Amino acid sequence: MNAGFWQKLAALDRRWIYLVIGIVTFVPILAYIRVPVNITYEVEAVYRKIDSLPAGTVVMVPMEFGPSTMAEMQPMATAVLRHCFSRDLKVISTAMQIEGVILNEQVLRETAAEYGRNYGTDYVFLGYKPYPDLVILNMGENFRKPFPRDYYGNELDSLPMMAGVNHYSNVACIINLNATSGVDYWINYANGRYGAELALGVTAVIATDYYAFLQSKQIFGLIGGLKGAAEYERLIGRPKDIANRSMTSVSVAHVFIILFIVIGNMAVFAGRRGGRG
Amino acid sequence: MEVVSLGSILWMTVAAFLTLCIFSFLYKDNPFYIFAEHLIVGISAGYWIAILYHTSLTDLWIEPLANSALAFGSPEGSMAGKIGMLLVNVAPGLIGILMFSRFFKKTSWISRWPIAFYLGVSAGVALPLFMQSFVIRQVAANMMNPADILSTMTADLTIFYNYGQSTLLFWQGLGQIIIVLGSICGLAYFYFSAQHRGILGGAAKIGIWILMIGFGATFGYTVMARISLLIGRFNFLIDWISAIGGYLGV
Numbered sequence: 001m002n003a004g005f006w007q008k009l010a011a012l013d014r015r016w017i018y019l020v021i022g023i024v025t026f027v028p029i030l031a032y033i034r035v036p037v038n039i040t041y042e043v044e045a046v047y048r049k050i051d052s053l054p055a056g057t058v059v060m061v062p063m064e065f066g067p068s069t070m071a072e073m074q075p076m077a078t079a080v081l082r083h084c085f086s087r088d089l090k091v092i093s094t095a096m097q098i099e100g101v102i103l104n105e106q107v108l109r110e111t112a113a114e115y116g117r118n119y120g121t122d123y124v125f126l127g128y129k130p131y132p133d134l135v136i137l138n139m140g141e142n143f144r145k146p147f148p149r150d151y152y153g154n155e156l157d158s159l160p161m162m163a164g165v166n167h168y169s170n171v172a173c174i175i176n177l178n179a180t181s182g183v184d185y186w187i188n189y190a191n192g193r194y195g196a197e198l199a200l201g202v203t204a205v206i207a208t209d210y211y212a213f214l215q216s217k218q219i220f221g222l223i224g225g226l227k228g229a230a231e232y233e234r235l236i237g238r239p240k241d242i243a244n245r246s247m248t249s250v251s252v253a254h255v256f257i258i259l260f261i262v263i264g265n266m267a268v269f270a271g272r273r274g275g276r277g
Numbered sequence: 278m279e280v281v282s283l284g285s286i287l288w289m290t291v292a293a294f295l296t297l298c299i300f301s302f303l304y305k306d307n308p309f310y311i312f313a314e315h316l317i318v319g320i321s322a323g324y325w326i327a328i329l330y331h332t333s334l335t336d337l338w339i340e341p342l343a344n345s346a347l348a349f350g351s352p353e354g355s356m357a358g359k360i361g362m363l364l365v366n367v368a369p370g371l372i373g374i375l376m377f378s379r380f381f382k383k384t385s386w387i388s389r390w391p392i393a394f395y396l397g398v399s400a401g402v403a404l405p406l407f408m409q410s411f412v413i414r415q416v417a418a419n420m421m422n423p424a425d426i427l428s429t430m431t432a433d434l435t436i437f438y439n440y441g442q443s444t445l446l447f448w449q450g451l452g453q454i455i456i457v458l459g460s461i462c463g464l465a466y467f468y469f470s471a472q473h474r475g476i477l478g479g480a481a482k483i484g485i486w487i488l489m490i491g492f493g494a495t496f497g498y499t500v501m502a503r504i505s506l507l508i509g510r511f512n513f514l515i516d517w518i519s520a521i522g523g524y525l526g527v
Contacts, residue, residue: 015303015304018303021504021507022507025504025507025508025511026511029508029511029512029515030515068506069506070509071505071506071508071509071510071512072502072505072506072509098324098325098328098329099321099324101328101332127332128328128332128333129332129333129337130329130333131395131399133399133402133403134398134399134402137402146337148336148337148340149336151332153336184411187410187411188403188406188407188410188411189406191410192406192409192410192414193406203502204498204499204501204502204505205498205499205502207498208491208494208495208498212415212418215418215456216414216415216417216418217418218410218414224498225498225501225502225505226501226502226505226508227501242512246505246508246512249504249508249511250501250504250505250508253500253504253507254497254500254501254504257500
C-alpha cells in the first residue's frame with residue numbers, strides 16, 4: 001500500500017474510532033457469547049478468606065464509589081456482599097465517597113434483602129463522614145467516635161449487631177471496595193496503624209498500583225475492575241451475572257483497540273518512511 | 278418481563294436523555310453537553326450540602342454542642358468540666374466558620390487558619406505511618422534470602438523431573454527474583470548522580486523496560502476501566518428501552 005493511504009489513515013477523524021468502539025461494545029451486549037474467565041490468585045484469596053469464616057463473624061465492607069464508577073464497582077460489591085450474606089456473616093459498611101452514599105446504601109440493602117437479612121442484627125450501614133483519613137483512624141479506636149449514629153440516625157449501641165464490636169480488632173477482615181485514592185488511607189491506617197486484615201476491590205484504572213501491597217502482604221487479596229468482579233461472580237457460582245455478561249464486550253473492544261494501536265503505529269512508520277522518500 | 282412503574286420510567290428517561298447529552302460530546306461540543314455538565318455540577322453541590330448536614334453536621338457538632346449547653350441546667354458534674362466540654366464543642370464550629378471568611382476580600386486570609394489546622398493534623402498523623410506503610414514495608418518485601426529462593430526453585434524442578442508435575446514454586450521464585458531485580462533496575466534509572474554508563478547504564482536500560490511494561494499493564498487496565506463504564510451506560514440504555522417496552526406491553 002502506498003504512503004498516501006497510510007497518511008490518510010493517520011489523519012482519520014477520531015470520531016470514526018469512537019463509532020467503531022461504540023458498535024463493537026454494544027453488539028456483544030445484545031448477542032451474549034460466553035467467554036472464558038480465568039480465576040486469579042488475588043481474587044480467589046478474598047473468596048477463600050470470606051469462605052473460611054464461621055457464620056456470625058463480623059466483617060467490614062466499606063464502599064467508596066459513586067455513579068461515575070458504578071459500572072465497575074457495583075457488580076463487585078454485589079458479588080462480595082452476596083458471598084458474605086450467603087455465609088451468614090455480619091456486615092458493617094461505610095460510604096466515604098459523598099456521591100456514592102445512596103448508591104452504596106441501596107446495594108447493601110437490596111443484597112441483604114435477597115438473603116432475608118435484617119438491619120441491625122445482620123448488617124449495619126454507618127454512612128458518610130467527611131475526611132476519610134481521620135474517620136478511618138478514629139474507627140480504629142472506636143466506631144462510635146466518628147459514627148455516634150448510623151446512616152438512619154440510630155445510636156450504634158441500640159443495634160444488637162454492634163454489641164461488643166468496637167474497633168477493627170472486632171472484625172475478622174476488611175474488604176474495601178474503593179474507586180478513589182482513599183485506598184491509601186485504608187492501607188496506611190487500618191492495616192499500617194491497627195493491623196487490620198485488609199483486601200481491596202478497586203477500579204481497573206488504579207488496580208496496578210496496589211499489586212505491590214499484595215506482594216508485601218499488606219493486603220491479602222485484590223479484586224481489580226470488572227474482570228475481578230466477573231471472577232468473583234464465578235467463584236460464588238453466578239456466571240451469568242452482569243460482570244460476566246459484560247466480559248464479551250470487554251474482550252471484543254480490547255481486540256479492536258489493539259488493532260487500532262497496531263494500525264496507528266504502522267501508519268506513523270509508513271508516514272515517516274514516505275516523508276524520507 | 279418485569280413491569281416498571283410510570284414514575285420510574287420517567288426518571289429513567291431523564292437519566293437516558295442526560296446520558297445521550299454527555300455522549301453527544303463525542304461528536305463535538307454542543308449546548309446539550311454543556312447543559313448536562315452544568316446540571317451535574319449544580320446537583321452535586323446541593324447533594325453534598327444535604328448529605329453533609331444530615332450525616333455530619335448534626336451528629337458530630339450540633340447535637341454535642343446542644344448537649345454541652347443543656348448540661349449547665351443539670352446539677353450533675355462540675356462547672357469547670359461543663360465549661361471545658363462547651364469550649365471543646367464550640368471550637369470545631371468556630372474553626373469551620375472561619376472558612377466563610379473567604380467570601381470577603383479583606384478577611385479572606387483568615388480562612389488559611391482552618392486549612393492550616395487540618396493540614397497540620399493530617400500531616401502529623403500521616404507522615405510516620407506513611408513511611409512505615411509505603412516505604413519500609415515495601416523495601417522489606419524486597420529483602421529475600423536468595424538461598425531460600427534458589428533451594429525452593431531447585432526442589433520444584435527436582436519434583437518436576439522425577440514426577441512430571443510442578444508445584445509452581447519455581448515460577449513463584451522466578452517472580453520474586455524479577456521483582457527484586459526489577460526494583461533495583463527501576464531505581465537505577467532514577468539515579469542521576471552518575472552517568473548512565475557501564476553496569477549502571479545497563480541496569481537503567483533494563484529499568485526503563487520494566488517501567489514500560491508497568492505502564493503497558495496500567496494502560497491495559499485503564500482501557501478495560503473505560504470500556505466497563507461504556508458498557509455500564511449501554512446496559513442502562515437497554516434497561517430503559519426494555520422498561521418502556523414492558524410498560525407498553527410490547
